[in-house]
Amino acid sequence: MSDAISIQNLNVWFGEHNDLFQAVKNASLTVAKGASFGLVGESGSGKSTILRALTGLAPQWEGSMSINGTDLTEKRNKQFYKTVQMVFQDPYASLHPRQSVDQVLSETLTLHGFRDIDDRVNKLLLDVGLGPAFRFRYPHQLSGGQRQRIAIARALAAEPKILLLDEPTSALDVSVQAEILNLLCDLRAEHGLTYLMVSHDLAVVAHMCERAAVMQNGEIVEIIEVADMRAGRTQHDYTAQLLHASANRVT
Amino acid sequence: MTTLLDVENLWVRFPSRTGVFDAVRGISFSLGRERLGIVGESGSGKSLTGRAILRLIHKPGIVEADHIKLHGDNLLAKSEREMRAVRGEKISMVMQDPKFSLNPVMRVGDQIIEAYRLHAKASKAEAYRKSVEMLEAVSIRDADRVMKAYPHEMSGGMGQRIMIAMMLIPNPEILIADEPTSALDVSVQGQVLSIMDKLVKERGMGLIFISHDLNLVSQFCDRVLIMYAGRIVEVCDAAKLHEAKHPYTRGLLGSLPRFDEPRDRLQVLTRDPAWREAPSVEGRL
Amino acid sequence: MTTETQTLRDWLLSETPTSRRHARLAAFYKGWLTLRANHMAMIGLAIIALLLGTALFAPWLAPHDPFVQDLAFRLQPLGTEGHVLGTDSLGRDILSRMIYGSRITLYIVALVVMIAPIAGLLVGTIAGYAGGWTDIVLMRITDIFLAFPRLILALAFVAALGAGIENAVLAIALTAWPPYARMARAETLTIRSSDYISAIRLQGAGPMRIITKHIWPLCISSLIVRVTLDMAGIILAAAGLGFLGLGAQPPSPEWGAMISEGRRFILDYWWIATMPGLAIFTVSLAFNLLGDGLRDVLDPKDSSS
Numbered sequence: 001m002s003d004a005i006s007i008q009n010l011n012v013w014f015g016e017h018n019d020l021f022q023a024v025k026n027a028s029l030t031v032a033k034g035a036s037f038g039l040v041g042e043s044g045s046g047k048s049t050i051l052r053a054l055t056g057l058a059p060q061w062e063g064s065m066s067i068n069g070t071d072l073t074e075k076r077n078k079q080f081y082k083t084v085q086m087v088f089q090d091p092y093a094s095l096h097p098r099q100s101v102d103q104v105l106s107e108t109l110t111l112h113g114f115r116d117i118d119d120r121v122n123k124l125l126l127d128v129g130l131g132p133a134f135r136f137r138y139p140h141q142l143s144g145g146q147r148q149r150i151a152i153a154r155a156l157a158a159e160p161k162i163l164l165l166d167e168p169t170s171a172l173d174v175s176v177q178a179e180i181l182n183l184l185c186d187l188r189a190e191h192g193l194t195y196l197m198v199s200h201d202l203a204v205v206a207h208m209c210e211r212a213a214v215m216q217n218g219e220i221v222e223i224i225e226v227a228d229m230r231a232g233r234t235q236h237d238y239t240a241q242l243l244h245a246s247a248n249r250v251t
Numbered sequence: 252m253t254t255l256l257d258v259e260n261l262w263v264r265f266p267s268r269t270g271v272f273d274a275v276r277g278i279s280f281s282l283g284r285e286r287l288g289i290v291g292e293s294g295s296g297k298s299l300t301g302r303a304i305l306r307l308i309h310k311p312g313i314v315e316a317d318h319i320k321l322h323g324d325n326l327l328a329k330s331e332r333e334m335r336a337v338r339g340e341k342i343s344m345v346m347q348d349p350k351f352s353l354n355p356v357m358r359v360g361d362q363i364i365e366a367y368r369l370h371a372k373a374s375k376a377e378a379y380r381k382s383v384e385m386l387e388a389v390s391i392r393d394a395d396r397v398m399k400a401y402p403h404e405m406s407g408g409m410g411q412r413i414m415i416a417m418m419l420i421p422n423p424e425i426l427i428a429d430e431p432t433s434a435l436d437v438s439v440q441g442q443v444l445s446i447m448d449k450l451v452k453e454r455g456m457g458l459i460f461i462s463h464d465l466n467l468v469s470q471f472c473d474r475v476l477i478m479y480a481g482r483i484v485e486v487c488d489a490a491k492l493h494e495a496k497h498p499y500t501r502g503l504l505g506s507l508p509r510f511d512e513p514r515d516r517l518q519v520l521t522r523d524p525a526w527r528e529a530p531s532v533e534g535r536l
Numbered sequence: 537m538t539t540e541t542q543t544l545r546d547w548l549l550s551e552t553p554t555s556r557r558h559a560r561l562a563a564f565y566k567g568w569l570t571l572r573a574n575h576m577a578m579i580g581l582a583i584i585a586l587l588l589g590t591a592l593f594a595p596w597l598a599p600h601d602p603f604v605q606d607l608a609f610r611l612q613p614l615g616t617e618g619h620v621l622g623t624d625s626l627g628r629d630i631l632s633r634m635i636y637g638s639r640i641t642l643y644i645v646a647l648v649v650m651i652a653p654i655a656g657l658l659v660g661t662i663a664g665y666a667g668g669w670t671d672i673v674l675m676r677i678t679d680i681f682l683a684f685p686r687l688i689l690a691l692a693f694v695a696a697l698g699a700g701i702e703n704a705v706l707a708i709a710l711t712a713w714p715p716y717a718r719m720a721r722a723e724t725l726t727i728r729s730s731d732y733i734s735a736i737r738l739q740g741a742g743p744m745r746i747i748t749k750h751i752w753p754l755c756i757s758s759l760i761v762r763v764t765l766d767m768a769g770i771i772l773a774a775a776g777l778g779f780l781g782l783g784a785q786p787p788s789p790e791w792g793a794m795i796s797e798g799r800r801f802i803l804d805y806w807w808i809a810t811m812p813g814l815a816i817f818t819v820s821l822a823f824n825l826l827g828d829g830l831r832d833v834l835d836p837k838d839s840s841s
Contacts, residue, residue: 042436042437042438043407043436055734055738056737057734057737057738076740078740081738081739081740085738086734086735086738088731088734088735089731090731093730093731093732094731094732094734094735095732096732096736096750096754097732097754098753098754099753100553100556100559102556102559107736107739107741107749108736108739111739111740111741112739112740133552134552136552136553136554136555136556136558136559137551137552137553137559138559138563141551144293151735154735154739157739158739173292173293173463174292174463174465174503174506174507175292175502175503175506175519175520176292177506177517178506178507178508178517178518178519178520179519181508181517182516182517182519185515185516200436200437201508202510203507203508203509203510204508206508206510206513207508207513207514207517230510230511230513241438242437242438245437245438245440245441246437246510268569269549
């Protein structure tokens with residue numbers, strides 16, 4: 001059986017000509033089907049860039065990436081978007097300010113070629129714990145947590161198998177974070193999803209994932225089992241440093 | 252402990268089309284030479300409390316209180332001109348994101364020098380010397396290079412240290428820090444906090460530390476006010492935050508994923524409408 | 537809450553709309569409430585409504601035929617019996633001419649609005665979204681049009697195509713679109729890199745759909761504001777062409793042309809040029825006031841309020 005996500009020797013650049021900046025250097029990782037994999041590191045370590053390269057939002061890359069055994073080329077096709085979806089960090093920026101929940105979800109469903117739009121919109125809203133009362137609201141009528149639920153509903157509309165989560169709770173309050181993380185756990189179990197989750201918060205990654213890659217300055221310095229991470233069994237100094245800095249915070 | 256600041260029955264209201272929205276609802280507390288934490292979720296009124304002390308609430312917002320006394324001197328009775336002297340001189344504020352607080356087209360050095368000369372009549376050379384001293388006080392090693400740099404050349408942690416340096420120039424008695432480290436990485440957070448801690452202790456300042464992060468506050472502060480829906484629901488010693496009794500505080504603590512004890516599901520906070528209506532707890536020394 | 541006790545206002549201000557139409561009406565109503573709170577904008581709107589009414593009912597409102605000359609009654613002062621605003625050099629009633637002139641003004645405004653902002657929106661959003669060579673080529677063309685002095689370019693056009701109101705409008709529109717294109721491009725650049733555009737791209741949406749359904753709605757509001765603010769300039773440009781004899785042709789009662797005719801008598805019979813001048817001033821001011829108010833309502837940055 002092929003892995004859900006496989007990335008080999010990935011390099012990603014931003015900018016052009018003179019100020020070319022290499023955001024990811026020679027990164028390799030694999031995520032098995034149904035697994036949940038974390039990417040941790042500080043800001044600017046290149047963890048979100050890997051997600052953007054996968055989805056085609058960062059077009060300057062080199063190396064090989066494959067989804068369910070199919071190699072990715074320069075262009076992503078419809079089938080890719082039906083398999084892989086992404087949830088963005090900031091729910092205040094990821095919803096169109098002039099579109100109601102209904103418009104966002106209906107359009108997404110239409111794009112993926114579904115016909116029974118009304119039923120599906122209502123079902124999606126129920127799936128993310130909101131219900132049909134929210135269908136005709138605009139983003140400014142929703143709280144941060146509700147917006148993130150809508151963003152998750154949009155990602156689920158295509159019935160994907162792989163969800164890329166880019167710091168899905170870092171803009172939210174802790175009590176809302178708990179609700180969203182629980183929701184993501186439930187959805188994963190229910191739909192058999194594979195997660196690739198980026199976070200700066202080790203405790204969140206430890207809660208959500210089984211394995212994680214630690215990134216520093218664009219490189220993956222260590223891939224570690226979460227159990228080892230909890231036990232403090234690290235290979236690389238930087239991982240130990242990160243653990244120390246976060247553990248300091250937990251009493 | 253001497254009381255630096257005393258706030259009695261503070262309200263912050265925002266009139267709107269659908270009626271008046273009370274963001275802060277009659278809270279009272281005082282601050283000594285200590286590190287006072289204010290925690291709560293977004294919308295709890297914690298940031299507005301900090302801004303209301305300096306009367307920095309934007310229109311149409313209204314600040315009302317029986318008094319906000321700095322050394323027995325009511326800030327609410329002051330004119331706007333007198334308030335300008337208080338801001339910075341006596342009470343300083345550090346904001347969340349240094350990127351928005353520094354002028355992007357001015358060199359860091361020029362900004363610090365300008366801030367210094369606004370408060371003290373000093374020659375340029377004198378101001379420069381003082382500024383370098385200040386930067387060194389916030390553990391910036393090559394201060395001369397930083398003086399010549401533009402804000403965008405600084406990392407987040409560096410920017411926040413510069414902001415703290417600028418705020419401390421006039422030697423204020425009270426520092427209000429509104430989420431000063433939430434835009435920073437964990438490793439940098441520690442450095443910035445220890446710098447703030449050192450300065451507060453050395454100078455005997457009062458610090459109001461506003462944050463959403465319970466763990467951070469419990470480690471860093473002496474005393475904590477927990478705010479919910481514009482009121483103080485609980486006051487406790489920071490070190491004993493984890494023994495807090497109010498269900499809201501307990502719920503917040505419980506909803507955090509724990510590194511040391513894995514669990515399948517996170518505890519979800521169920522909000523009791525009674526919390527909103529319970530009278531505000533007094534946060535005095 | 538039951539539907540019986542609900543008033544229309546409550547229904548419109550509901551935070552939980554129950555259908556697409558309801559949601560749209562509610563959003564519209566809230567915008568209207570914000571606009572209504574702005575007194576200056578309401579004054580502007582009232583003047584524009586008055587202008588519309590005047591144009592619509594011109595034949596019933598005008599006391600005289602605007603084209604009938606009566607040389608015995610030429611150059612009558614203000615307040616003359618039967619001619620409240622006096623008569624011009626050919627004895628035509630100035631009030632009647634101004635009332636009929638409002639039709640021409642509205643006609644010009646409508647035509648320019650149908651051409652310039654739409655052309656600008658198309659060019660700007662395509663250039664901004666496509667980037668690369670498309671952007672460079674489209675923007676250099678825009679720059680060329682921007683580099684010409686507006687009235688001179690319009691003059692050249694009218695000279696080439698012949699004088700007349702349609703050609704004047706075309707000339708104004710051709711000189712008016714580049715600023716809209718620049719503005720639309722600048723907005724597109726910021727919108728393009730936002731997360732919600734990335735999100736719809738990840739649903740497999742193509743560039744056409746993204747530009748028309750996701751970028752346009754955000755650009756249009758600031759475009760509308762800009763158009764209302766520019767309206768004064770458009771009316772003045774049309775009047776200017778009329779004044780130079782290159783716009784509306786006599787005996788058309790276009791306001792600019794009326795000023796041009798009155799110019800010859802400005803020292804002795806000041807009201808002939810002043811009255812249409814006042815009309816231009818009032819209408820321009822009204823559009824400006826409304827534009828200012830609309831900016832508060834339509835600005836996407838604080839749609840949260």
